[in-house]
Amino acid sequence: xxxxxxxxxxxxxxxxxxxxxxxxxxxxxxxxxxxxxxxxxxxxxxxxxxxxxxxxxxxxxxxxxxxxxxxxxxxxxxxxxxxxxxxxxxxxxxxxxxxxxxxxxxxxxxxxxxxxxxxxxxxxxxxxxxxxxxxxxxxxxxxxxxxxxxxxxxxxxxxxxxxxxxxxxxxxxxxxxxxxxxxxxxxxxxxxxxxxxxxxxxxxxxxxxxxxxxxxxxxxxxxxxxxxxxxxxxxxxxxxxxxxxxxxxxxxxxxxxxxxxxxxxxxxxxxxxxxxxxxxxxxxxxxxxxxxxxxxxxxxxxxxxxxxxxxxxxxxxxxxxxxxxxxxxxxxxxxxxxxxxxxxxxxxxxxxxxxxxxxxxxxxxxxxxxxxxxxxxxxxxxxxxxxxxxxxxxxxxxxxxx
Amino acid sequence: xxxxxxxxxxxxxxxxxxxxxxxxxxxxxxxxxxxxxxxxxxxxxxxxxxxxxxxxxxxxxxxxxxxxxxxxxxxxxxxxxxxxxxxxxxxxxxxxxxxxxxxxxxxxxxxxxxxxxxxxxxxxxxxxxxxxxxxxxxxxxxxxxxxxxxxxxxxxxxxxxxxxxxxxxxxxxxxxxxxxxxxxxxxxxxxxxxxxxxxxxxxxxxxxxxxxxxxxxxxxxxxxxxxxxxxxxxxxxxxxxxxxxxxxxxxxxxxxxxxxxxxxxxxxxxxxxxxxxxxxxxxxxxxxxxxx
Numbered sequence: 062x063x064x065x066x067x068x069x070x071x072x073x074x075x076x077x078x079x080x081x082x083x084x085x086x087x088x089x090x091x092x093x094x095x096x097x098x099x100x101x102x103x104x105x106x107x108x109x110x111x112x113x114x115x116x117x118x119x120x121x122x123x124x125x126x127x128x129x130x131x132x133x134x135x136x137x138x139x140x141x142x143x144x145x146x147x148x149x150x151x152x153x154x155x156x157x158x159x160x161x162x163x164x165x166x167x168x169x170x171x172x173x174x175x176x177x178x179x180x181x182x183x184x185x186x187x188x189x190x191x192x193x194x195x196x197x198x199x200x201x202x203x204x205x206x207x208x209x210x211x212x213x214x215x216x217x218x219x220x221x222x223x224x225x226x227x228x229x230x231x232x233x234x235x236x237x238x239x240x241x242x243x244x245x246x247x248x249x250x251x252x253x254x255x256x257x258x259x260x261x262x263x264x265x266x267x268x269x270x271x272x273x274x275x276x277x278x279x280x281x282x283x284x285x286x287x288x289x290x291x292x293x294x295x296x297x298x299x300x301x302x303x304x305x306x307x308x309x310x311x312x313x314x315x316x317x318x319x320x321x322x323x324x325x326x327x328x329x330x331x332x333x334x335x336x337x338x339x340x341x342x343x344x345x346x347x348x349x350x351x352x353x354x355x356x357x358x359x360x361x362x363x364x365x366x367x368x369x370x371x372x373x374x375x376x377x378x379x380x381x382x383x384x385x386x387x388x389x390x391x392x393x394x395x396x397x398x399x400x401x402x403x404x405x406x407x408x409x410x411x412x413x414x415x416x417x418x419x420x421x422x423x424x425x426x427x428x429x430x431x432x433x434x435x436x437x438x439x440x441x442x443x444x445x446x447x448x449x450x451x452x453x454x455x456x457x458x459x460x461x462x463x
Numbered sequence: 464x465x466x467x468x469x470x471x472x473x474x475x476x477x478x479x480x481x482x483x484x485x486x487x488x489x490x491x492x493x494x495x496x497x498x499x500x501x502x503x504x505x506x507x508x509x510x511x512x513x514x515x516x517x518x519x520x521x522x523x524x525x526x527x528x529x530x531x532x533x534x535x536x537x538x539x540x541x542x543x544x545x546x547x548x549x550x551x552x553x554x555x556x557x558x559x560x561x562x563x564x565x566x567x568x569x570x571x572x573x574x575x576x577x578x579x580x581x582x583x584x585x586x587x588x589x590x591x592x593x594x595x596x597x598x599x600x601x602x603x604x605x606x607x608x609x610x611x612x613x614x615x616x617x618x619x620x621x622x623x624x625x626x627x628x629x630x631x632x633x634x635x636x637x638x639x640x641x642x643x644x645x646x647x648x649x650x651x652x653x654x655x656x657x658x659x660x661x662x663x664x665x666x667x668x669x670x671x672x673x674x675x676x677x678x679x680x681x682x683x684x685x686x687x688x689x690x691x692x693x694x695x696x697x698x699x700x701x702x703x704x705x706x707x708x709x710x711x712x713x714x715x716x717x718x719x720x721x722x723x724x725x726x727x728x729x730x731x732x733x734x735x736x737x738x739x740x741x742x743x744x745x746x747x748x749x750x751x752x753x754x755x
Binding site for chain 2 (some may be wrong): 067070071074075077078079081082083084085086088089091092095096099256257258260261263264265268269277279280281282283284286287288289290291292293294295297298299325328332356357358359361362379382385386387388389392393413416417420421425433434437440441444445447448449452
């Protein structure tokens with residue numbers, strides 16, 4: 062009897078342990094499901110808010126228009142249908158706010174009950190009109206044609222040169238500038254962090270005394286422990302004004318400022334991982350090199366560093382991964398201009414910063430909201446690829462060194 | 464003869480030069496750390512007072528204190544650890560003590576690593592869509608705690624695994640030889656020995672949780688809420704988000720600068736405390752183990 066209870070308890074606790082071990086896998090799965098469910102929602106959709114539509118006169122022969130052109134039309138950068146492949150006729154813009162210019166209050170009715178009829182009359186009577194109206198007014202009797210638009214595709218999302226998700230009527234969802242911004246900041250960070258971090262790692266692994274190493278190690282951990290928002294704040298009050306003064310810029314919030322802050326933040330990752338890699342060098346190899354008459358430095362750069370090179374690569378790649386995903390510090394120091402940067406000394410906006418800055422204002426479930434989830438999907442894919450790549454390097458490493 | 468002496472000297476000079484650079488760079492890294500710490504401590508120390516730590520924010524967050532943010536962060540730390548600590552430790556026990564080396568074990572390891580690599584803002588989005596919206600918790604302490612908990616789960620799992628691995632197998636075998644079951648061995652032998660290192664991991668994740676901003680942006684953090692929460696479904700202010708708000712988008716960024724320095728100092732103090740405590744524990748217990 063007692064034995065069977067004992068066995069039962071063992072079984073129960075084993076299943077609890079098993080369930081706990083699946084939590085991480087489940088979380089990753091759930092993250093994938095929730096991100097991609099929302100994020101993929103933007104594709105194959107018209108780039109306008111749900112419940113709204115863009116209509117034109119029935120006799121307007123225009124074919125498909127890309128969303129960038131629609132924005133240009135409503136910004137009055139394009140004023141003739143000829144410019145977007147239609148016939149030679151000037152474009153007349155119409156938004157719902159303009160309705161008072163065409164009709165009196167009396168005509169619209171005191172509860173606006175005549176608005177649909179008025180709209181119909183208007184669109185029918187002006188051949189060059191382009192009207193942005195709620196789609197509830199559009200039924201099969203409505204004497205107008207919906208403007209055919211290019212749908213949002215994966216290609217247009219990645220390659221699009223403009224990020225302007227709140228543009229009315231056509232949102233501009235181009236990730237390209239954000240992607241470039243993210244890459245330029247992260248690569249800059251790694252250029253700063255790699256020499257410093259690698260040198261420190263070599264110093265700690267090979268040169269420093271055991272006592273000095275015991276002091277340095279916790280300091281590096283401390284560097285890793287400082288919250289990113291504190292780094293961002295430090296960047297904002299020290300690095301940004303410094304860069305502004307040194308380079309005589311109108312604003313100091315630049316890609317370079319982001320790189321410096323992220324570079325500091327990537328240091329602990331690079332130092333710890335490459336130090337670990339350097340320490341795996343077998344003692345026999347080091348001693349063989351020394352016995353051949355090489356001095357310590359020659360041993361380090363001809364034997365130890367080459368031996369640890371894959372670990373060092375992993376450190377650099379993980380450092381880049383950290384930098385790509387970092388949100389708060391970058392948000393605070395890079396100036397957040399969603400334009401394609403040409404130099405390091407221009408404001409940029411990274412993908413995580415965009416999500417953090419815009420999600421609060423994006424209406425829940427709308428196109429903008431989903432587009433931000435699509436950004437998170439891109440971020441997820443990039444970091445996942447980096448992790449898998451690093452896992453691959455280190456597993457290959459283990460195999461070959463066995 | 465003189466030639467080889469010369470190459471020897473050049474060799475030596477090269478080494479001196481290279482080591483000099485390594486020393487310099489390491490010194491720079493340490494200098495950066497101390498500069499950041501000193502800068503924030505010096506500027507922040509002027510602001511810290513009893514009133515600052517226990518008062519409510521006033522006048523558009525340019526005066527008063529940060530008490531609600533301290534309480535909020537404290538609650539988030541407790542909440543997330545209540546979730547992470549049991550799950551993480553149990554998970555590590557299962558993978559380390561029960562599983563044989565199989566593809567499934569490697570898969571779980573890979574997933575834990577992947578979870579650790581996911582950017583914190585992605586956790587924020589996920590937490591918002593799962594806890595806030597799908598499960599209907601709203602912006603609340605529980606949603607924020609669970610999001611932060613998931614974020615720190617890999618940290619707890621890894622440190623626990625390390626702790627378990629460091630225990631020599633002979634202890635387990637000795638326990639089995641005395642007729643103990645696996646569960647008894649884990650409870651009476653393995654866990655007590657691994658305990659100090661597990662606690663160290665736990666303490667380090669306190670530091671991590673209290674500093675994260677991106678995951679709480681959309682799951683719990685309130686911009687300005689000068690009162691304390693009543694239930695786990697309330698919103699709270701939190702230190703890192705408070706620092707972000709008053710240093711970038713507060714009503715008056717320049718005038719709230721002193722408040723920002725003070726908040727940054729409190730955050731730094733938490734991190735310092737956590738690290739010192741973790742290191743002290745590690746040292747204390749490693750001595751004890753050696754004595755045995």
